[in-house]
Amino acid sequence: MKVGFIGLGIMGRPMCKNLLKAGYEVTAFDPFAKAALDDVVSCGAVRGESNADVAAKSDVVILMVPNSPNVRDAVFGKEGVAEAKKKDLDIIDMSSIAPLQSKDIAEKCEASGMHMMDAPVSGGEPKAIDGTLSIMCGGPKVLFDRYRELLGHLGASVIHCGEVNGAGDTTKLANQVIVAANIAACAEAYELATMAGVDPVKVFDAIKGGLAGSTVMNAKVPMMLDRNFKPGFRIDLHIKDLNNALETGHGVGTPMILTSAVQEMLQWLHNNGCGSDDHSAILKYYERITGVEVKRQ
Numbered sequence: 001m002k003v004g005f006i007g008l009g010i011m012g013r014p015m016c017k018n019l020l021k022a023g024y025e026v027t028a029f030d031p032f033a034k035a036a037l038d039d040v041v042s043c044g045a046v047r048g049e050s051n052a053d054v055a056a057k058s059d060v061v062i063l064m065v066p067n068s069p070n071v072r073d074a075v076f077g078k079e080g081v082a083e084a085k086k087k088d089l090d091i092i093d094m095s096s097i098a099p100l101q102s103k104d105i106a107e108k109c110e111a112s113g114m115h116m117m118d119a120p121v122s123g124g125e126p127k128a129i130d131g132t133l134s135i136m137c138g139g140p141k142v143l144f145d146r147y148r149e150l151l152g153h154l155g156a157s158v159i160h161c162g163e164v165n166g167a168g169d170t171t172k173l174a175n176q177v178i179v180a181a182n183i184a185a186c187a188e189a190y191e192l193a194t195m196a197g198v199d200p201v202k203v204f205d206a207i208k209g210g211l212a213g214s215t216v217m218n219a220k221v222p223m224m225l226d227r228n229f230k231p232g233f234r235i236d237l238h239i240k241d242l243n244n245a246l247e248t249g250h251g252v253g254t255p256m257i258l259t260s261a262v263q264e265m266l267q268w269l270h271n272n273g274c275g276s277d278d279h280s281a282i283l284k285y286y287e288r289i290t291g292v293e294v295k296r297q
Contacts, residue, residue: 009030013039063093082109085113159171183220246263
């Protein structure tokens with residue numbers, strides 16, 4: 001199977017490398033990440049000259065780009081995947097985009113003789129590197145079955161969430177709402193502990209094995225305590241996801257109260273120069289209010 005890979009950012013670059021390690025023939029391209037493209041080529045990938053060139057050389061094309069307009073442009077823009085005019089080309093969009101946009105792009109793909117499945121991921125850079133992402137798939141089950149093995153080299157969990165295009169993206173939005181609210185709750189709780197004079201490290205050790213414990217807490221609280229806000233998942237990307245969640249929630253008529261509150265925190269951080277920090281930097285929002293840093297004592 002010849003695989004095309006478009007988008008070599010924080011997540012795409014290690015994902016592409018994992019496909020190479022698994023033995024797939026990969027043609028890669030990213031016009032905005034020359035160093036990353038050079039890196040995957042040095043690992044054995046074929047250098048693509050454009051999105052259309054990648055499509056022409058591939059049986060299936062994986063997209064890992066920031067948002068809905070980027071997916072649309074990668075497929076239908078100038079020198080996009082559609083320009084290859086490759087009948088029955090399969091597209092796996094692993095970006096995190098708005099579900100209704102995903103459905104619309106998939107319908108246009110079908111009209112052009114291509115087939116698309118959405119398959120956004122969760123786990124951040126560490127799990128992209130070690131190939132243990134959670135992958136949420138939406139679209140025709142036949143596509144899921146065809147590429148289940150391939151996706152298994154990228155994720156420890158690969159779940160088909162529904163036959164409708166956008167089902168995977170809806171699942172990812174639910175994931176992002178829970179992650180954002182969880183990080184905000186951790187930031188608030190550990191700020192409370194610090195200001196009450198209790199060592200936040202001991203608080204973490206005491207509660208991580210109980211009901212409050214979570215994968216999010218285990219991953220993000222040590223970063224807070226170490227003052228390490230190097231991005232595994234940037235605040236600006238989480239803003240994008242929550243915008244999509246709010247838009248979708250408003251569209252279907254569900255209240256998005258917690259999501260709206262956390263989105264305001266993230267937007268404030270963006271406006272104060274923290275947009276490229278890891279989303280664990282929600283802590284900085286509380287610290288700016290209180291003037292007290294949470295850290296190892």
